[in-house]
Amino acid sequence: MIPSVPFSFYFLFWIRNSLAAIGLGIILGHFAFVFLVFTLGPILKSTEWLENCSTLIKFLISPFVALLLTQIFIYKHFYGRNRGNFEYAYRERLLSKEGNALIKKEIGEGQFGRLFFEELSDFSHSREDIYKELLKRAQVRGDNALKFCIYLRMARSSIKHFNFAKGTEWLTMALAIRPDDLMANFRLAIALEKGGDGHGAIRRYRTILSVCPILDFRTFQG
Known part of the structure; x- marks a missing residue:
């Protein structure tokens, strides 16, 4: 008999991978900010506006993108080819x-x-x-x-x-x-x-x- 997967395992799989994605997004957001400052600084002469957006990039935009992409990964594990x-x-x-x-x-x-x-x-x-x-x-x-x-x-x-x-x-x-x-x-x-x-x-x-x-x-x- 093949045991059916209970809802609790679905939930734990989702929350574990989602939290990992948010953490990874924060780390990648930091590196993305440094990269933008390094590449755009010489071109724009001033990165003050970018530095004002540092919190937005590090703790909102990057984690949100990582979380969104992870939902696709999770969906494939729940219902798709994985x-x-x-x-x-x-x-x-x-x-x-x-x-x-x-x-x-x-x-x-x-x-x-x-x-x-x-x-x-x-x-x-x-x-x-x-x-x-x-x-x-x-x-x-x-x-x-x-x-x-x-x-x-x-x-x-x-x-x-x-x-x-x-x-x-x-x-x-x-x-x-x-x-x-x-x-x-x-x-x-x-x-x-x-x-x-x-x-x-x-x-x-x-x-x-x-x-x-x-x-x-x-x-x-x-």
């Missing part, structure tokens, strides 16, 4: 929330906080050790949900560092637990494709269609 990126981002969020909840329950708030910050950097040995320890616990208890989560995270790290063979191995183990999982299948198809196994990727895409026959791959175009 809809697939939006759908994919939502499913990534669901997987991340599920994994975070399982790991936090297992290692506690303190260690999870440290792990969270390490996730923002390259794959560290301490983080790898935590995941390996979690994997041992999950294997002892037969906790398939936790194993699935760890396999996906190890695969993501391997693929991030261009180790597509190892990433494929982790994803294959994840699919042994949830063979019909859409995201795991899709990630494996991408890993195979990036690793040069075009035929394997095609077979995996066909598997996805058999798992979810109503899926239109045009929604995953980016």
